Amino acid sequence: MDVLITIKEKITVEEALAFIQTPTCGGEVIFAGTVRNHTHKRAVTHLFYECYEPMALSEMRKIADQVKEKWAIEKLVMLHAIGALYPGDIAVVIAVASAHRGIAFDACEYVIDTLKETVPIWKKEFFADEQPV
Amino acid sequence: MDVLITIKEKITVEEALAFIQTPTCGGEVIFAGTVRNHTHKRAVTHLFYECYEPMALSEMRKIADQVKEKWAIEKLVMLHAIGALYPGDIAVVIAVASAHRGIAFDACEYVIDTLKETVPIWKKEFFADEQPV
Amino acid sequence: MGILLFGVVKETAGCAVLDCPAYIKDVATLKRWLYEQYPSLQQLSSLMIAVNRSYASDDQEFTDRDEIAVIPPVSGG
Amino acid sequence: MGILLFGVVKETAGCAVLDCPAYIKDVATLKRWLYEQYPSLQQLSSLMIAVNRSYASDDQEFTDRDEIAVIPPVSGG
Numbered sequence: 001m002d003v004l005i006t007i008k009e010k011i012t013v014e015e016a017l018a019f020i021q022t023p024t025c026g027g028e029v030i031f032a033g034t035v036r037n038h039t040h041k042r043a044v045t046h047l048f049y050e051c052y053e054p055m056a057l058s059e060m061r062k063i064a065d066q067v068k069e070k071w072a073i074e075k076l077v078m079l080h081a082i083g084a085l086y087p088g089d090i091a092v093v094i095a096v097a098s099a100h101r102g103i104a105f106d107a108c109e110y111v112i113d114t115l116k117e118t119v120p121i122w123k124k125e126f127f128a129d130e131q132p133v
Numbered sequence: 134m135d136v137l138i139t140i141k142e143k144i145t146v147e148e149a150l151a152f153i154q155t156p157t158c159g160g161e162v163i164f165a166g167t168v169r170n171h172t173h174k175r176a177v178t179h180l181f182y183e184c185y186e187p188m189a190l191s192e193m194r195k196i197a198d199q200v201k202e203k204w205a206i207e208k209l210v211m212l213h214a215i216g217a218l219y220p221g222d223i224a225v226v227i228a229v230a231s232a233h234r235g236i237a238f239d240a241c242e243y244v245i246d247t248l249k250e251t252v253p254i255w256k257k258e259f260f261a262d263e264q265p266v
Numbered sequence: 267m268g269i270l271l272f273g274v275v276k277e278t279a280g281c282a283v284l285d286c287p288a289y290i291k292d293v294a295t296l297k298r299w300l301y302e303q304y305p306s307l308q309q310l311s312s313l314m315i316a317v318n319r320s321y322a323s324d325d326q327e328f329t330d331r332d333e334i335a336v337i338p339p340v341s342g343g
Numbered sequence: 344m345g346i347l348l349f350g351v352v353k354e355t356a357g358c359a360v361l362d363c364p365a366y367i368k369d370v371a372t373l374k375r376w377l378y379e380q381y382p383s384l385q386q387l388s389s390l391m392i393a394v395n396r397s398y399a400s401d402d403q404e405f406t407d408r409d410e411i412a413v414i415p416p417v418s419g420g
Contacts, residue, residue: 013150013163023170023220029241030146030163031234033420037156049419052349052412055396056419080419087156092420101164105242108162112234112420120393120412121419122350166343182342185272185335188319189342213342225343245343253316253335254342255273 003064004077007053007121011079016095020075027101029108031094037087043128049082049091052120056080059119063111067096070110071103078111080121091123136197137210140186140254144212149228153208160234162241164227170220176261182215182224185253189213192252196244200229203243204236211244213254224256269296270335275313278304284336293317294324300336312339346373347412352390355381361413370394371401377413389416 004019013032020028035047060078067073077095085091094111098104137152146165153161168180193211200206210228218224227244231237267290268283276282290296293315301308314321314337317328321337328334344367345360353359367373370392378385391398391414394405398414405411 014147017146017165021167021221023168026166026169028163028165028167030161030165031238032150032161032163033159033234034154034161035156036159036232050349051419052347052393052396052414055393055412058396088154099169101166101245102242105164105238109235109238116417116420118398118417119419120349120414120417122415123418124350183272184342185270185316185319185337188316188335191319249340249343251321251340252342253272253337253340255338256341257273 001064001068001073002075005057005060005064006078007051007056007080007082009081009083011081011090011093013090013093016077016079016093019077020095020097022075022097024099025074025097026099027104028095028097029101029104031092031108031112032090033092033112035085035087035089035091039125044087045126045128046087047085047091047126048124049080049085050122050124051080051082056119056121060115063114063118066114067107067111071098071107072100073098073103073107076107076111078115080119082121134197134201134206135208138190138193138197139211140184140189140213140215142214142216144214144223144226146223146226149210149212149226152210153228153230155208155230157232158207158230159232160237161228161230162234162237164225164241164245165223166225166245168218168220168222168224172258177220178259178261179220180218180224180259181257182213182218183255183257184213184215189252189254193248196247196251199247200240200244204231204240205233206231206236206240209240209244211248213252215254267330267334270333272335273338274310275307275336275338278306288330291329292325292327293322296334297324310338313337344407344411347410349412350415351387352381352384352413352415355383365407368406369402369404370399373411374401387415390414
């Protein structure tokens with residue numbers, strides 16, 4: 001399984017696609033998490049993502065190892081953005097390529113669910129109805 | 134729910150992404166089906182996709198209606214390529230945007246599974262070890 | 267009346283539109299006639315008939331004003 | 344020794360690296376001390392300690408050569 005794990009300021013779906021596309025695979029499943037313009041009906045102006053980078057990368061590698069053990073996945077990409085993000089910006093991209101689409105869906109959902117539970121990244125929300133700090 | 138359904142010679146993941154990205158949505162799930170360079174270990178040179186287009190579009194609209202009834206999906210894209218496709222080319226793209234990622238995965242997988250069962254599109258495979266027609 | 271053929275059915279018949287006898291007025295009779303004309307179609311895992319671009323059941327009737335198509339197992343995606 | 348703080352813990356303490364007393368040599372003692380220093384941390388749904396970039400159980404011991412971090416509930420993705 002080829003793995004690409006990246007934490008950086010700006011991420012794109014295209015770079016994930018470029019990594020996973022291969023003529024040997026039939027199915028690619030991609031999850032993109034974007035910044036919403038509201039949380040519980042409160043308008044969000046922007047987010048700030050903070051990260052304990054060496055541990056975050058290590059936890060992401062652990063997830064990749066779990067995927068490799070559980071499913072016959074050929075390629076896996078995990079990208080996470082950090083810093084200031086605005087509504088519509090992409091915060092996270094998970095991309096999986098496999099010869100079988102069913103396990104590609106399962107693996108992709110597993111990765112994003114687990115990432116949200118274990119990877120030390122924190123989101124701070126800034127609201128429109130808040131005093132600027 | 135906004136829906137984009139297209140059958141044409143060349144499709145891209147980018148056009149699907151462009152349609153579904155919105156600041157109100159948190160999660161986008163995309164399935165891309167690409168042409169493999171082998172089937173049951175036989176090398177594939179290319180495929181030819183044939184389509185009963187008016188009925189295919191109608192069956193795709195039926196799937197969109199089912200998605201709308203089952204899940205709170207905001208945007209749905211179904212793209213299918215026709216004509217000659219080569220290994221690595223994209224044959225189908227399904228893209229779903231929803232505020233909740235769990236149902237985005239469910240809906241995306243439902244759409245591709247159902248499309249493969251009901252939409253009148255046929256794939257003819259051409260093999261490397263075959264006489265040219 | 268002309269019925270539309272696709273995929274392996276089109277290849278078997280060697281044409282994209284097949285002329286079928288006027289006495290055929292329902293799906294079951296059409297399928298029986300197709301199997302007689304092209305016995306190899308019986309090897310397909312399914313053979314559906316679409317009437318006006320919708321899958322039709324065996325008892326559905328049609329006239330020569332309807333659009334009839336023969337749908338072998340689909341393989342899109 | 345200096346321990347790394349993130350997210351709401353960093354905001355609560357007002358600093359990114361916190362100096363903790365030398366007598367603290369295991370995770371449980373560190374957590375108890377943090378809760379004493381910053382009682383509001385008890386309202387968090389979880390408070391994990393990482394030793395050398397891995398989540399540590401309460402009974403894990405450490406020395407001042409280890410990298411210690413306080414991990415409030417994560418919210419990436």
